[in-house]
Amino acid sequence: MWRRSSVRCQRNKWGVTVEILTLDCRWRHDGEGRERLVMHLAYLDAGSGSLIVQAVVGGVAGAAVAAKLYWRRLVDRFRRQPTDRG
Amino acid sequence: MTSSDIGIRVDPGSFRDPANRVFHVGDQVLRGLDPQAARDWAALAGSGFFTRLVAEGKVCGTEQVDPAVLPGWAAVLRHERIPFVSHPYEWSFGMLRDAALLHLEILRRALPAGFTTKDGSAYNLQWRGVTPVFIDVGSFTPLADGEPWAGYRQFCQTLLYPLLLQAHLGLDFQPWLRSRVDGIEPDQMRRLFRGARRLLPGVPTHVHLHGAMQQRNAGASSADVRAQLRAAGYSRQLALATVRGIEKLVRRLDRREEPSHWVDYQRTCGYTAQDRAEKERFVEAAVRAAGAPRLVLDLGANDGRYARIAARHAAAVVAVEQDPAVADTLYRALRAEGDQRILPLVMDLADPSPGGGWGGVERAGFSTRARAEVALALAVVHHLAIGRNVPLGQVVDQFLGCLRPGGRLVVEFVHPEDPMARRLLANKPDGLFPEYRRDVFERLLAARCRVERQRELPSGTRTLYQVVVGD
Numbered sequence: 001m002w003r004r005s006s007v008r009c010q011r012n013k014w015g016v017t018v019e020i021l022t023l024d025c026r027w028r029h030d031g032e033g034r035e036r037l038v039m040h041l042a043y044l045d046a047g048s049g050s051l052i053v054q055a056v057v058g059g060v061a062g063a064a065v066a067a068k069l070y071w072r073r074l075v076d077r078f079r080r081q082p083t084d085r086g
Numbered sequence: 087m088t089s090s091d092i093g094i095r096v097d098p099g100s101f102r103d104p105a106n107r108v109f110h111v112g113d114q115v116l117r118g119l120d121p122q123a124a125r126d127w128a129a130l131a132g133s134g135f136f137t138r139l140v141a142e143g144k145v146c147g148t149e150q151v152d153p154a155v156l157p158g159w160a161a162v163l164r165h166e167r168i169p170f171v172s173h174p175y176e177w178s179f180g181m182l183r184d185a186a187l188l189h190l191e192i193l194r195r196a197l198p199a200g201f202t203t204k205d206g207s208a209y210n211l212q213w214r215g216v217t218p219v220f221i222d223v224g225s226f227t228p229l230a231d232g233e234p235w236a237g238y239r240q241f242c243q244t245l246l247y248p249l250l251l252q253a254h255l256g257l258d259f260q261p262w263l264r265s266r267v268d269g270i271e272p273d274q275m276r277r278l279f280r281g282a283r284r285l286l287p288g289v290p291t292h293v294h295l296h297g298a299m300q301q302r303n304a305g306a307s308s309a310d311v312r313a314q315l316r317a318a319g320y321s322r323q324l325a326l327a328t329v330r331g332i333e334k335l336v337r338r339l340d341r342r343e344e345p346s347h348w349v350d351y352q353r354t355c356g357y358t359a360q361d362r363a364e365k366e367r368f369v370e371a372a373v374r375a376a377g378a379p380r381l382v383l384d385l386g387a388n389d390g391r392y393a394r395i396a397a398r399h400a401a402a403v404v405a406v407e408q409d410p411a412v413a414d415t416l417y418r419a420l421r422a423e424g425d426q427r428i429l430p431l432v433m434d435l436a437d438p439s440p441g442g443g444w445g446g447v448e449r450a451g452f453s454t455r456a457r458a459e460v461a462l463a464l465a466v467v468h469h470l471a472i473g474r475n476v477p478l479g480q481v482v483d484q485f486l487g488c489l490r491p492g493g494r495l496v497v498e499f500v501h502p503e504d505p506m507a508r509r510l511l512a513n514k515p516d517g518l519f520p521e522y523r524r525d526v527f528e529r530l531l532a533a534r535c536r537v538e539r540q541r542e543l544p545s546g547t548r549t550l551y552q553v554v555v556g557d
Contacts, residue, residue: 046236049298058331
Protein backbone atom coordinates (compact mmCIF):
# COMPACT_ATOMS: atom_id res chain seq x y z
CA MET A 1 0.00 0.00 0.00
CA TRP A 2 1.29 3.46 -0.91
CA ARG A 3 0.69 6.93 0.39
CA ARG A 4 2.60 10.17 -0.01
CA SER A 5 3.85 12.45 2.67
CA SER A 6 5.38 15.88 2.20
CA VAL A 7 7.11 18.73 3.98
CA ARG A 8 4.62 20.60 6.12
CA CYS A 9 5.13 23.34 8.70
CA GLN A 10 2.58 24.18 11.38
CA ARG A 11 2.61 26.65 14.29
CA ASN A 12 1.50 25.22 17.64
CA LYS A 13 -0.43 27.05 20.37
CA TRP A 14 2.78 28.59 21.75
CA GLY A 15 3.54 30.09 18.35
CA VAL A 16 6.53 27.76 17.61
CA THR A 17 6.86 26.47 14.09
CA VAL A 18 7.06 22.67 14.00
CA GLU A 19 8.15 20.66 11.02
CA ILE A 20 5.55 17.91 10.83
CA LEU A 21 7.43 15.82 8.28
CA THR A 22 10.75 16.46 6.69
CA LEU A 23 10.47 13.72 4.12
CA ASP A 24 9.05 13.92 0.64
CA CYS A 25 8.89 10.36 -0.38
CA ARG A 26 6.74 7.25 -0.24
CA TRP A 27 5.93 4.83 2.52
CA ARG A 28 5.13 1.18 2.01
CA HIS A 29 4.01 -1.57 4.38
CA ASP A 30 6.74 -4.18 4.69
CA GLY A 31 4.34 -7.03 5.36
CA GLU A 32 5.09 -7.14 9.09
CA GLY A 33 2.83 -4.25 10.03
CA ARG A 34 5.62 -1.67 9.73
CA GLU A 35 5.97 1.06 7.19
CA ARG A 36 9.17 1.42 5.26
CA LEU A 37 10.48 4.46 3.46
CA VAL A 38 10.97 3.88 -0.26
CA MET A 39 12.83 6.37 -2.43
CA HIS A 40 13.00 6.29 -6.18
CA LEU A 41 15.79 8.41 -7.57
CA ALA A 42 16.08 9.20 -11.25
CA TYR A 43 19.00 7.88 -13.28
CA LEU A 44 20.99 11.11 -13.43
CA ASP A 45 19.79 12.31 -10.01
CA ALA A 46 22.82 12.46 -7.76
CA GLY A 47 20.63 12.13 -4.64
CA SER A 48 20.86 14.81 -1.94
CA GLY A 49 21.99 12.43 0.79
CA SER A 50 24.54 10.84 -1.56
CA LEU A 51 26.07 14.27 -2.17
CA ILE A 52 26.44 15.07 1.53
CA VAL A 53 27.89 11.70 2.51
CA GLN A 54 30.76 12.26 0.07
CA ALA A 55 31.96 15.14 2.22
CA VAL A 56 32.18 12.81 5.22
CA VAL A 57 34.01 10.15 3.18
CA GLY A 58 36.60 12.78 2.23
CA GLY A 59 38.23 12.66 5.67
CA VAL A 60 38.59 15.27 8.40
CA ALA A 61 38.33 18.25 6.05
CA GLY A 62 35.23 16.73 4.49
CA ALA A 63 33.62 16.08 7.85
CA ALA A 64 34.25 19.75 8.70
CA VAL A 65 32.42 20.77 5.51
CA ALA A 66 29.49 18.51 6.41
CA ALA A 67 29.42 19.94 9.96
CA LYS A 68 29.46 23.47 8.52
CA LEU A 69 26.58 22.59 6.20
CA TYR A 70 24.47 21.32 9.09
CA TRP A 71 25.44 24.28 11.29
CA ARG A 72 24.29 26.70 8.56
CA ARG A 73 21.04 24.81 8.14
CA LEU A 74 20.40 25.09 11.88
CA VAL A 75 21.25 28.78 11.98
CA ASP A 76 19.08 29.44 8.92
CA ARG A 77 16.15 27.73 10.59
CA PHE A 78 16.36 29.97 13.66
CA ARG A 79 16.89 33.05 11.50
CA ARG A 80 13.72 32.31 9.53
CA GLN A 81 11.47 32.02 12.57
CA PRO A 82 11.11 35.77 13.42
CA THR A 83 10.06 36.36 9.80
CA ASP A 84 7.49 33.54 10.08
CA ARG A 85 5.99 35.17 13.18
CA GLY A 86 6.02 38.64 11.74
CA MET B 87 12.65 8.06 -44.91
CA THR B 88 13.09 6.53 -41.45
CA SER B 89 16.30 5.69 -39.65
CA SER B 90 15.77 2.00 -40.28
CA ASP B 91 15.46 2.70 -44.02
CA ILE B 92 19.02 4.03 -44.10
CA GLY B 93 20.37 1.25 -41.86
CA ILE B 94 20.63 3.24 -38.62
CA ARG B 95 19.77 1.21 -35.53
CA VAL B 96 19.31 2.94 -32.17
CA ASP B 97 21.10 1.21 -29.31
CA PRO B 98 18.27 0.32 -26.90
CA GLY B 99 20.56 0.77 -23.89
CA SER B 100 21.57 4.38 -24.46
CA PHE B 101 18.43 6.42 -23.77
CA ARG B 102 19.09 7.33 -20.13
CA ASP B 103 21.05 10.52 -20.88
CA PRO B 104 19.00 12.57 -23.36
CA ALA B 105 22.06 14.69 -24.24
CA ASN B 106 23.52 11.90 -26.37
CA ARG B 107 22.51 8.59 -27.91
CA VAL B 108 24.32 5.62 -29.39
CA PHE B 109 23.50 4.25 -32.85
CA HIS B 110 24.73 1.33 -34.93
CA VAL B 111 25.28 1.77 -38.65
CA GLY B 112 26.57 -1.44 -40.15
CA ASP B 113 29.60 -2.35 -38.06
CA GLN B 114 30.10 1.22 -36.86
CA VAL B 115 29.21 2.46 -33.37
CA LEU B 116 28.18 6.12 -33.52
CA ARG B 117 27.13 8.59 -30.83
CA GLY B 118 24.95 11.60 -31.56
CA LEU B 119 25.51 14.67 -29.34
CA ASP B 120 23.09 17.53 -28.68
CA PRO B 121 24.47 21.12 -28.85
CA GLN B 122 25.56 21.22 -25.17
CA ALA B 123 27.13 17.75 -25.33
CA ALA B 124 28.91 18.81 -28.55
CA ARG B 125 30.45 21.80 -26.73
CA ASP B 126 31.50 19.51 -23.83
CA TRP B 127 33.05 17.11 -26.34
CA ALA B 128 35.03 19.94 -27.99
CA ALA B 129 36.49 20.86 -24.59
CA LEU B 130 37.14 17.20 -23.71
CA ALA B 131 38.85 16.39 -27.01
CA GLY B 132 41.25 19.28 -26.44
CA SER B 133 42.18 18.16 -22.92
CA GLY B 134 45.41 16.29 -22.30
CA PHE B 135 44.02 13.84 -19.75
CA PHE B 136 41.41 12.48 -22.17
CA THR B 137 43.91 12.02 -24.99
CA ARG B 138 46.24 10.16 -22.63
CA LEU B 139 43.42 7.90 -21.35
CA VAL B 140 42.49 6.98 -24.93
CA ALA B 141 46.16 6.36 -25.82
CA GLU B 142 46.53 4.08 -22.78
CA GLY B 143 43.45 2.12 -23.89
CA LYS B 144 41.52 3.04 -20.75
CA VAL B 145 38.83 4.94 -22.65
CA CYS B 146 37.49 3.52 -25.91
CA GLY B 147 38.94 5.03 -29.08
CA THR B 148 36.76 7.91 -30.26
CA GLU B 149 36.85 10.28 -33.23
CA GLN B 150 34.52 12.95 -34.52
CA VAL B 151 32.89 12.26 -37.88
CA ASP B 152 30.66 14.13 -40.32
CA PRO B 153 27.40 14.92 -38.47
CA ALA B 154 25.45 14.26 -41.67
CA VAL B 155 25.63 10.50 -40.91
CA LEU B 156 23.14 11.01 -38.04
CA PRO B 157 20.56 13.62 -39.00
CA GLY B 158 19.29 15.75 -36.11
CA TRP B 159 22.40 15.71 -33.94
CA ALA B 160 24.82 18.63 -33.46
CA ALA B 161 27.90 16.41 -33.55
CA VAL B 162 28.61 12.74 -34.15
CA LEU B 163 31.36 10.56 -32.68
CA ARG B 164 32.53 7.16 -33.87
CA HIS B 165 33.69 4.72 -31.21
CA GLU B 166 36.02 1.78 -31.39
CA ARG B 167 34.04 -1.47 -31.54
CA ILE B 168 34.13 -3.65 -28.42
CA PRO B 169 34.52 -7.35 -29.40
CA PHE B 170 31.68 -8.62 -27.18
CA VAL B 171 29.31 -6.56 -25.06
CA SER B 172 28.91 -8.01 -21.57
CA HIS B 173 26.99 -6.95 -18.47
CA PRO B 174 28.26 -6.52 -14.89
CA TYR B 175 26.19 -9.50 -13.70
CA GLU B 176 28.27 -11.64 -16.06
CA TRP B 177 31.56 -10.52 -14.54
CA SER B 178 33.53 -12.20 -11.79
CA PHE B 179 34.50 -10.46 -8.55
CA GLY B 180 37.97 -9.52 -9.82
CA MET B 181 36.46 -8.13 -13.01
CA LEU B 182 33.95 -5.98 -11.15
CA ARG B 183 36.70 -4.73 -8.83
CA ASP B 184 39.04 -3.85 -11.70
CA ALA B 185 36.16 -2.14 -13.52
CA ALA B 186 35.42 -0.11 -10.36
CA LEU B 187 39.09 0.84 -10.01
CA LEU B 188 39.24 1.97 -13.63
CA HIS B 189 36.15 4.13 -13.18
CA LEU B 190 37.71 5.72 -10.10
CA GLU B 191 41.06 6.24 -11.85
CA ILE B 192 39.34 7.99 -14.74
CA LEU B 193 37.49 10.26 -12.34
CA ARG B 194 40.68 10.93 -10.34
CA ARG B 195 42.48 11.98 -13.52
CA ALA B 196 39.52 13.99 -14.86
CA LEU B 197 39.00 16.13 -11.74
CA PRO B 198 42.31 18.07 -11.82
CA ALA B 199 41.66 18.75 -15.53
CA GLY B 200 38.29 20.31 -14.70
CA PHE B 201 36.08 17.38 -15.77
CA THR B 202 33.88 14.88 -14.01
CA THR B 203 31.47 12.12 -15.05
CA LYS B 204 27.71 12.57 -14.94
CA ASP B 205 27.17 9.07 -13.66
CA GLY B 206 29.05 6.23 -11.99
CA SER B 207 27.40 3.16 -13.46
CA ALA B 208 29.09 -0.20 -13.93
CA TYR B 209 27.50 -0.15 -17.40
CA ASN B 210 29.99 2.61 -18.33
CA LEU B 211 32.60 -0.14 -18.64
CA GLN B 212 33.25 -2.94 -21.10
CA TRP B 213 36.13 -5.32 -21.82
CA ARG B 214 38.79 -5.93 -24.42
CA GLY B 215 39.83 -9.41 -23.35
CA VAL B 216 40.65 -9.04 -19.66
CA THR B 217 41.30 -5.30 -19.91
CA PRO B 218 38.48 -3.00 -18.78
CA VAL B 219 37.67 -0.01 -20.93
CA PHE B 220 35.50 3.03 -20.19
CA ILE B 221 32.99 3.40 -23.03
CA ASP B 222 30.63 6.18 -21.96
CA VAL B 223 32.42 9.16 -23.49
CA GLY B 224 29.15 11.11 -23.28
CA SER B 225 29.40 10.91 -19.50
CA PHE B 226 32.31 13.40 -19.31
CA THR B 227 31.17 16.90 -18.42
CA PRO B 228 32.93 20.06 -17.19
CA LEU B 229 33.29 20.15 -13.41
CA ALA B 230 31.51 22.87 -11.47
CA ASP B 231 33.82 23.69 -8.58
CA GLY B 232 32.44 22.89 -5.17
CA GLU B 233 30.24 20.02 -6.35
CA PRO B 234 30.58 16.41 -5.22
CA TRP B 235 30.50 13.56 -7.74
CA ALA B 236 26.99 13.08 -9.14
CA GLY B 237 27.79 9.45 -9.95
CA TYR B 238 28.62 8.38 -6.39
CA ARG B 239 25.18 6.89 -5.68
CA GLN B 240 25.27 4.83 -8.88
CA PHE B 241 28.84 3.79 -8.21
CA CYS B 242 27.79 2.45 -4.81
CA GLN B 243 24.71 0.67 -6.17
CA THR B 244 26.29 -1.00 -9.20
CA LEU B 245 29.93 -1.42 -8.18
CA LEU B 246 30.80 -0.88 -4.52
CA TYR B 247 27.85 -2.65 -2.88
CA PRO B 248 28.13 -5.81 -5.02
CA LEU B 249 31.82 -5.94 -4.09
CA LEU B 250 31.00 -5.52 -0.38
CA LEU B 251 28.45 -8.35 -0.60
CA GLN B 252 31.06 -10.76 -1.94
CA ALA B 253 34.03 -9.58 0.11
CA HIS B 254 32.30 -9.31 3.49
CA LEU B 255 29.45 -11.83 3.28
CA GLY B 256 30.70 -14.31 0.65
CA LEU B 257 27.51 -13.79 -1.40
CA ASP B 258 27.73 -13.92 -5.18
CA PHE B 259 26.66 -10.49 -6.40
CA GLN B 260 25.65 -11.54 -9.94
CA PRO B 261 22.01 -12.46 -9.17
CA TRP B 262 21.53 -9.11 -7.37
CA LEU B 263 22.78 -7.09 -10.32
CA ARG B 264 20.94 -9.23 -12.85
CA SER B 265 17.60 -8.66 -11.14
CA ARG B 266 18.03 -4.92 -10.61
CA VAL B 267 19.27 -2.81 -13.50
CA ASP B 268 19.98 0.13 -11.17
CA GLY B 269 21.89 -1.98 -8.67
CA ILE B 270 21.47 -2.54 -4.94
CA GLU B 271 20.03 0.32 -2.87
CA PRO B 272 21.59 1.47 0.43
CA ASP B 273 18.38 0.60 2.25
CA GLN B 274 18.71 -3.05 1.18
CA MET B 275 22.37 -3.15 2.11
CA ARG B 276 21.71 -1.76 5.60
CA ARG B 277 19.51 -4.74 6.41
CA LEU B 278 22.27 -7.15 5.41
CA PHE B 279 24.92 -5.41 7.50
CA ARG B 280 23.55 -5.35 11.03
CA GLY B 281 25.22 -6.07 14.37
CA ALA B 282 29.01 -6.37 14.24
CA ARG B 283 28.87 -6.34 10.44
CA ARG B 284 28.17 -2.60 10.66
CA LEU B 285 31.86 -2.12 11.44
CA LEU B 286 33.30 -3.92 8.40
CA PRO B 287 35.44 -1.76 6.07
CA GLY B 288 33.35 0.64 4.02
CA VAL B 289 30.08 -0.31 5.72
CA PRO B 290 29.71 2.46 8.35
CA THR B 291 30.06 5.28 5.82
CA HIS B 292 29.11 4.01 2.36
CA VAL B 293 26.24 1.81 3.55
CA HIS B 294 24.78 3.01 6.87
CA LEU B 295 25.61 6.70 6.79
CA HIS B 296 24.75 6.84 3.09
CA GLY B 297 21.36 5.21 3.66
CA ALA B 298 20.61 7.40 6.66
CA MET B 299 21.62 10.56 4.77
CA GLN B 300 19.40 9.60 1.85
CA GLN B 301 16.43 9.22 4.16
CA ARG B 302 17.11 12.42 6.12
CA ASN B 303 17.60 14.47 2.95
CA ALA B 304 14.93 12.88 0.82
CA GLY B 305 12.95 16.12 0.80
CA ALA B 306 15.89 18.35 -0.15
CA SER B 307 16.57 19.00 -3.82
CA SER B 308 19.99 18.07 -5.20
CA ALA B 309 20.43 21.63 -6.48
CA ASP B 310 19.89 23.10 -2.98
CA VAL B 311 22.29 20.63 -1.39
CA ARG B 312 24.92 21.38 -4.03
CA ALA B 313 24.63 25.09 -3.25
CA GLN B 314 24.85 24.41 0.50
CA LEU B 315 27.94 22.25 0.07
CA ARG B 316 29.59 24.87 -2.11
CA ALA B 317 28.86 27.56 0.49
CA ALA B 318 30.26 25.28 3.22
CA GLY B 319 33.57 25.04 1.36
CA TYR B 320 33.39 21.73 -0.57
CA SER B 321 36.32 21.87 -2.96
CA ARG B 322 37.89 19.98 -5.84
CA GLN B 323 40.62 18.78 -3.45
CA LEU B 324 37.95 17.31 -1.23
CA ALA B 325 36.35 15.57 -4.21
CA LEU B 326 39.78 14.10 -5.03
CA ALA B 327 40.27 12.96 -1.43
CA THR B 328 36.88 11.24 -1.59
CA VAL B 329 37.82 9.38 -4.78
CA ARG B 330 41.16 8.32 -3.28
CA GLY B 331 39.37 7.09 -0.16
CA ILE B 332 37.00 4.93 -2.21
CA GLU B 333 39.91 3.62 -4.31
CA LYS B 334 41.77 2.60 -1.16
CA LEU B 335 38.69 0.76 0.10
CA VAL B 336 38.04 -1.05 -3.20
CA ARG B 337 41.69 -2.21 -3.37
CA ARG B 338 41.30 -3.78 0.10
CA LEU B 339 38.25 -5.83 -0.91
CA ASP B 340 38.83 -9.37 -2.06
CA ARG B 341 36.78 -12.43 -2.83
CA ARG B 342 36.09 -14.77 0.07
CA GLU B 343 37.27 -18.24 -0.87
CA GLU B 344 34.40 -20.71 -0.84
CA PRO B 345 34.86 -24.40 -1.77
CA SER B 346 33.67 -25.15 -5.30
CA HIS B 347 33.29 -28.48 -7.08
CA TRP B 348 34.31 -26.91 -10.39
CA VAL B 349 37.57 -25.31 -9.25
CA ASP B 350 39.32 -28.68 -9.41
CA TYR B 351 37.30 -30.07 -12.32
CA GLN B 352 40.10 -30.43 -14.86
CA ARG B 353 42.12 -32.53 -12.43
CA THR B 354 39.21 -34.72 -11.31
CA CYS B 355 37.25 -35.13 -14.56
CA GLY B 356 39.06 -38.31 -15.58
CA TYR B 357 40.66 -37.52 -18.94
CA THR B 358 43.70 -39.52 -19.94
CA ALA B 359 46.70 -37.68 -21.36
CA GLN B 360 45.95 -39.21 -24.79
CA ASP B 361 42.31 -38.06 -24.64
CA ARG B 362 43.37 -34.55 -23.75
CA ALA B 363 46.01 -34.33 -26.50
CA GLU B 364 43.57 -35.66 -29.08
CA LYS B 365 40.88 -33.24 -27.97
CA GLU B 366 43.27 -30.27 -28.15
CA ARG B 367 44.29 -31.20 -31.70
CA PHE B 368 40.66 -31.56 -32.75
CA VAL B 369 39.66 -28.16 -31.29
CA GLU B 370 42.66 -26.34 -32.76
CA ALA B 371 41.99 -27.76 -36.24
CA ALA B 372 38.31 -26.75 -36.03
CA VAL B 373 39.09 -23.15 -35.08
CA ARG B 374 41.81 -22.93 -37.73
CA ALA B 375 39.36 -24.24 -40.33
CA ALA B 376 37.10 -21.27 -39.57
CA GLY B 377 39.82 -18.96 -40.94
CA ALA B 378 40.73 -16.38 -38.28
CA PRO B 379 37.24 -16.09 -36.76
CA ARG B 380 36.26 -12.77 -35.16
CA LEU B 381 34.49 -14.42 -32.24
CA VAL B 382 34.72 -17.86 -30.65
CA LEU B 383 32.46 -18.87 -27.76
CA ASP B 384 33.72 -21.45 -25.30
CA LEU B 385 30.56 -22.66 -23.56
CA GLY B 386 31.56 -24.26 -20.27
CA ALA B 387 35.14 -22.98 -20.25
CA ASN B 388 36.26 -24.11 -16.77
CA ASP B 389 40.01 -23.29 -16.53
CA GLY B 390 40.11 -21.92 -20.09
CA ARG B 391 42.33 -24.63 -21.60
CA TYR B 392 40.40 -24.72 -24.89
CA ALA B 393 39.66 -20.98 -24.89
CA ARG B 394 43.43 -20.43 -24.90
CA ILE B 395 43.83 -22.80 -27.86
CA ALA B 396 41.05 -21.00 -29.74
CA ALA B 397 42.65 -17.62 -28.97
CA ARG B 398 45.71 -18.63 -31.02
CA HIS B 399 43.59 -18.32 -34.15
CA ALA B 400 40.66 -16.03 -33.23
CA ALA B 401 40.40 -12.27 -32.72
CA ALA B 402 38.28 -12.69 -29.58
CA VAL B 403 37.17 -15.57 -27.38
CA VAL B 404 34.38 -15.43 -24.82
CA ALA B 405 34.86 -18.09 -22.16
CA VAL B 406 31.52 -18.76 -20.45
CA GLU B 407 31.69 -20.47 -17.07
CA GLN B 408 28.84 -20.95 -14.62
CA ASP B 409 30.89 -20.99 -11.42
CA PRO B 410 31.84 -17.44 -10.32
CA ALA B 411 34.91 -18.69 -8.42
CA VAL B 412 36.22 -20.63 -11.44
CA ALA B 413 35.59 -17.69 -13.77
CA ASP B 414 37.41 -15.40 -11.33
CA THR B 415 40.40 -17.74 -11.14
CA LEU B 416 40.50 -17.81 -14.95
CA TYR B 417 40.26 -14.00 -15.11
CA ARG B 418 43.17 -13.57 -12.69
CA ALA B 419 45.27 -16.16 -14.55
CA LEU B 420 44.64 -14.47 -17.90
CA ARG B 421 45.53 -11.06 -16.41
CA ALA B 422 48.78 -12.54 -15.08
CA GLU B 423 49.54 -14.04 -18.50
CA GLY B 424 48.90 -10.70 -20.23
CA ASP B 425 46.25 -12.26 -22.47
CA GLN B 426 44.48 -9.77 -24.77
CA ARG B 427 41.82 -11.90 -26.43
CA ILE B 428 39.89 -13.98 -23.92
CA LEU B 429 36.94 -12.54 -21.99
CA PRO B 430 35.77 -14.81 -19.13
CA LEU B 431 32.10 -14.48 -18.23
CA VAL B 432 29.96 -15.94 -15.45
CA MET B 433 26.80 -17.53 -16.81
CA ASP B 434 24.86 -20.74 -16.33
CA LEU B 435 24.11 -22.26 -19.75
CA ALA B 436 20.86 -23.64 -18.34
CA ASP B 437 19.88 -20.12 -17.26
CA PRO B 438 21.50 -17.70 -19.74
CA SER B 439 21.29 -13.93 -19.21
CA PRO B 440 17.85 -12.73 -20.26
CA GLY B 441 17.12 -9.30 -21.72
CA GLY B 442 16.81 -6.72 -18.95
CA GLY B 443 15.93 -3.13 -18.15
CA TRP B 444 13.38 -1.08 -20.06
CA GLY B 445 11.29 -3.18 -22.42
CA GLY B 446 13.52 -6.14 -21.68
CA VAL B 447 15.97 -4.90 -24.32
CA GLU B 448 17.96 -2.18 -22.53
CA ARG B 449 20.46 -4.88 -21.55
CA ALA B 450 20.49 -7.43 -24.36
CA GLY B 451 20.13 -11.09 -23.46
CA PHE B 452 22.95 -13.53 -24.19
CA SER B 453 21.16 -15.13 -27.12
CA THR B 454 20.88 -11.72 -28.82
CA ARG B 455 24.59 -10.98 -28.40
CA ALA B 456 25.98 -14.43 -29.14
CA ARG B 457 26.70 -14.51 -32.86
CA ALA B 458 29.96 -16.38 -33.16
CA GLU B 459 31.85 -17.97 -36.03
CA VAL B 460 32.80 -20.90 -33.80
CA ALA B 461 31.26 -22.30 -30.61
CA LEU B 462 32.93 -24.91 -28.43
CA ALA B 463 30.66 -27.07 -26.27
CA LEU B 464 33.10 -29.47 -24.67
CA ALA B 465 31.99 -31.80 -21.89
CA VAL B 466 28.79 -29.84 -21.25
CA VAL B 467 26.09 -31.82 -23.09
CA HIS B 468 25.78 -34.42 -20.30
CA HIS B 469 25.61 -31.72 -17.60
CA LEU B 470 22.68 -30.07 -19.39
CA ALA B 471 20.90 -33.20 -20.64
CA ILE B 472 21.32 -35.38 -17.53
CA GLY B 473 22.20 -32.89 -14.80
CA ARG B 474 19.56 -30.30 -15.75
CA ASN B 475 17.06 -32.55 -17.61
CA VAL B 476 17.16 -30.40 -20.79
CA PRO B 477 15.94 -32.47 -23.80
CA LEU B 478 18.93 -33.43 -25.95
CA GLY B 479 17.55 -31.76 -29.09
CA GLN B 480 17.10 -28.47 -27.24
CA VAL B 481 20.68 -28.64 -25.98
CA VAL B 482 21.89 -28.89 -29.59
CA ASP B 483 19.52 -26.07 -30.65
CA GLN B 484 20.91 -23.74 -27.99
CA PHE B 485 24.49 -24.32 -29.13
CA LEU B 486 23.61 -23.81 -32.79
CA GLY B 487 21.67 -20.65 -31.87
CA CYS B 488 24.94 -19.02 -30.79
CA LEU B 489 26.36 -19.22 -34.32
CA ARG B 490 26.26 -16.97 -37.36
CA PRO B 491 25.15 -18.62 -40.63
CA GLY B 492 28.02 -20.82 -41.78
CA GLY B 493 29.39 -21.01 -38.23
CA ARG B 494 30.99 -24.11 -36.76
CA LEU B 495 30.16 -25.99 -33.60
CA VAL B 496 32.62 -28.29 -31.88
CA VAL B 497 30.64 -30.47 -29.52
CA GLU B 498 31.66 -33.36 -27.31
CA PHE B 499 29.22 -36.16 -26.55
CA VAL B 500 30.01 -38.09 -23.38
CA HIS B 501 28.67 -41.62 -23.81
CA PRO B 502 26.29 -42.99 -21.12
CA GLU B 503 28.96 -45.51 -20.09
CA ASP B 504 31.59 -42.79 -19.39
CA PRO B 505 32.41 -42.51 -15.64
CA MET B 506 31.27 -38.83 -15.49
CA ALA B 507 27.96 -39.60 -17.23
CA ARG B 508 27.46 -42.65 -14.99
CA ARG B 509 28.02 -40.48 -11.93
CA LEU B 510 25.33 -38.05 -13.10
CA LEU B 511 22.91 -40.86 -14.05
CA ALA B 512 23.39 -42.48 -10.65
CA ASN B 513 21.71 -39.47 -9.03
CA LYS B 514 18.60 -39.80 -11.21
CA PRO B 515 15.81 -42.42 -11.20
CA ASP B 516 16.61 -45.46 -13.38
CA GLY B 517 15.53 -45.22 -16.99
CA LEU B 518 14.85 -41.47 -16.90
CA PHE B 519 17.02 -40.74 -19.94
CA PRO B 520 16.47 -43.54 -22.49
CA GLU B 521 17.20 -41.05 -25.32
CA TYR B 522 20.62 -40.11 -23.96
CA ARG B 523 22.49 -42.25 -26.49
CA ARG B 524 25.20 -41.61 -29.06
CA ASP B 525 23.03 -42.69 -32.03
CA VAL B 526 20.22 -40.34 -30.96
CA PHE B 527 22.67 -37.47 -30.57
CA GLU B 528 24.12 -38.10 -34.03
CA ARG B 529 20.64 -38.21 -35.54
CA LEU B 530 19.80 -34.85 -33.91
CA LEU B 531 23.00 -33.31 -35.27
CA ALA B 532 22.42 -34.65 -38.78
CA ALA B 533 18.89 -33.22 -38.83
CA ARG B 534 20.13 -29.72 -38.03
CA CYS B 535 23.56 -29.29 -39.59
CA ARG B 536 26.29 -30.95 -41.60
CA VAL B 537 28.85 -33.04 -39.72
CA GLU B 538 32.27 -32.17 -41.16
CA ARG B 539 34.26 -34.62 -39.07
CA GLN B 540 34.06 -36.64 -35.88
CA ARG B 541 36.55 -38.41 -33.67
CA GLU B 542 36.18 -40.83 -30.81
CA LEU B 543 38.71 -40.17 -28.06
CA PRO B 544 41.16 -43.02 -27.24
CA SER B 545 39.32 -43.90 -24.00
CA GLY B 546 36.32 -44.88 -26.19
CA THR B 547 33.68 -43.14 -24.06
CA ARG B 548 33.64 -39.65 -25.62
CA THR B 549 33.18 -38.47 -29.21
CA LEU B 550 33.94 -35.05 -30.70
CA TYR B 551 31.96 -33.61 -33.62
CA GLN B 552 32.71 -30.64 -35.83
CA VAL B 553 29.55 -29.44 -37.54
CA VAL B 554 28.71 -26.50 -39.76
CA VAL B 555 25.35 -24.73 -39.92
CA GLY B 556 23.42 -23.05 -42.69
CA ASP B 557 25.69 -23.53 -45.69
